[in-house]
Amino acid sequence: MASAISIVGNINGVWGNKPSFGSSRRNTRMVVVKAETINPEIRKTEDKVVDSVVVTELSKNITAYCRCWRSGTFPLCDGGHMKHNKATGDNVGPLLLKKK
16 A cells, blocks of 8 residues: 655755755755555545444544544544545545444
């Protein structure tokens, strides 16, 4: 399975021990992020894979947990999967815990 994000590029203008730019240039930061699917085979016929679990002792009626690793509020879902799904054609969604 491929990693979810591949990072390629030079950081601070250096590859290994050698500067990648002439000495007269300032060091430049460059990072290229290549998004890849994180769900290669699970329920690919569905628009978005979302599972629900009913739990008796929760403080909220419903809590969404991230399964795409894109959430800024990880481990809780913030909807970051929507941008990822649009960019990659993936169908990952959150795990929903529901209070019984």
